[in-house]
Amino acid sequence: MKILIAGANGQLGQAMLRVCADLQLPHCGVAHAQMDITDLKQIAAVVEREQPTYVVNMAAVSDVRAAQSDAAHCYAVNRDGAANLARVCAEHSIPLLHLSTDYVFDGQLGLPYTEEHKPNPQNVYGNSKLEGEEAVRELCPQHVIVRSSWVFAATGNNFFARTLAALQRGDSVQAANDQIGCPTYAVHLAQVCAAILQQVDCDTDPPLWGTYHYCDRGPTTRYDFARTIATTFAQRTEAPEPKVEPIDSSALNDRVYSARHAVLATEKLFFTFGIRQRGWRQGVKRAVEVAAQHGLTE
Ligand SMILES: NC(=O)C1=CN([C@@H]2O[C@H](COP(=O)(O)OP(=O)(O)OC[C@H]3O[C@@H](n4cnc5c(N)ncnc54)[C@H](OP(=O)(O)O)[C@@H]3O)[C@@H](O)[C@H]2O)C=CC1
Numbered sequence: 001m002k003i004l005i006a007g008a009n010g011q012l013g014q015a016m017l018r019v020c021a022d023l024q025l026p027h028c029g030v031a032h033a034q035m036d037i038t039d040l041k042q043i044a045a046v047v048e049r050e051q052p053t054y055v056v057n058m059a060a061v062s063d064v065r066a067a068q069s070d071a072a073h074c075y076a077v078n079r080d081g082a083a084n085l086a087r088v089c090a091e092h093s094i095p096l097l098h099l100s101t102d103y104v105f106d107g108q109l110g111l112p113y114t115e116e117h118k119p120n121p122q123n124v125y126g127n128s129k130l131e132g133e134e135a136v137r138e139l140c141p142q143h144v145i146v147r148s149s150w151v152f153a154a155t156g157n158n159f160f161a162r163t164l165a166a167l168q169r170g171d172s173v174q175a176a177n178d179q180i181g182c183p184t185y186a187v188h189l190a191q192v193c194a195a196i197l198q199q200v201d202c203d204t205d206p207p208l209w210g211t212y213h214y215c216d217r218g219p220t221t222r223y224d225f226a227r228t229i230a231t232t233f234a235q236r237t238e239a240p241e242p243k244v245e246p247i248d249s250s251a252l253n254d255r256v257y258s259a260r261h262a263v264l265a266t267e268k269l270f271f272t273f274g275i276r277q278r279g280w281r282q283g284v285k286r287a288v289e290v291a292a293q294h295g296l297t298e
């Protein structure tokens with residue numbers, strides 16, 4: 001077994017490197033500078049050189065607002081880059097594990113989304129990820145697509161890290177209380193990806209190819225998520241708890257943000273692979289600890 005991780009410098013890529021190292025799974029991480037997934041020849045060369053038995057695609061344009069203002073670049077990476085990886089994987093009969101998002105759904109259902117629900121993306125990022133999924137399904141039959149949501153880690157461009165940075169500066173935080181979803185700790189999601197590959201590697205019959213949902217346990221609002229970060233931060237630093245204010249998404253004055261209810265149902269993953277959800281609050285504790293080790297003001 002050898003896992004090639006594309007997008008290895010991202011928040012999920014970094015978590016995957018750590019999890020593979022902890023589990024002693026042979027792996028090789030390639031960052032954007034080493035393998036640009038928009039370049040088919042570069043992918044082919046890296047695959048020839050590294051001879052992986054699995055490829056994991058953690059490379060993407062994940063900044064939802066930037067995607068909206070540069071759609072061409074977003075489609076080039078999230079759709080065409082995914083298609084390039086799928087082509088090379090299929091040519092070498094290498095299974096591809098590809099990451100996708102709750103943003104393929106419109107967030108209007110009011111119930112957890114299963115893998116059977118019809119996607120209806122509402123922004124460029126969500127649409128580019130849906131078209132990336134479709135390319136993977138069409139071009140690489142041996143695939144696993146994992147959709148997740150609200151991924152966070154101690155560092156990187158994510159809601160957790162931005163909120164923690166604001167709290168450290170002593171700024172008050174406003175967080176949307178009309179967006180419901182499931183935060184997911186990057187390490188938990190990476191552990192799920194590793195567990196899936198380990199089971200696929202057991203050569204199960206029938207094969208387990210397809211689309212699965214994973215998010216951490218416990219639907220919540222952005223407001224409650226931010227409050228939990230604030231409480232955990234205050235406990236860690238023994239400082240008074242900073243103020244977090246609930247607001248409507250409409251008050252953020254950005255068309256990309258709107259009220260949504262996008263909870264992913266994870267039963268298919270459990271019944272197929274036996275993988276249970278971890279709690280996101282446990283992830284927040286861990287991420288605050290990790291941030292502290294990297295210089296959280298105390
Ligand atoms: N963040 C979230 O909340 C969620 C993310 N996902 C999905 O999970 C996956 C990982 O996301 P996440 O780790 O959060 O995102 P990050 O933005 O943290 O990481 C993405 C990585 O991809 C790299 N990258 C960008 N363009 C290319 C390219 N053309 N070729 C190779 N690498 C490239 C980036 O490098 P550089 O910065 O140098 O360009 C970056 O290191 C993505 O597929 C995303 O859609 C799914 C659900 C939720």
Ligand SMILES: Cc1cn([C@H]2C[C@H](O)[C@@H](COP(=O)(O)OP(=O)(O)O[C@H]3O[C@@H](C)C(=O)[C@@H](O)[C@H]3O)O2)c(=O)[nH]c1=O
Pocket residue numbers: 062063064065100101102103148149150151157158159160174175176179222223252257
């Ligand atoms: C600026 C601001 C934003 N918000 C909210 C609005 C918005 O939903 C969110 C923005 O944070 P993020 O950029 O982390 O969130 P966003 O870009 O919406 O996150 C998404 O990222 C992509 C990659 C995904 O795949 C999704 O699952 C989801 O996690 O925070 C506040 O609550 N308060 C604020 O002051």
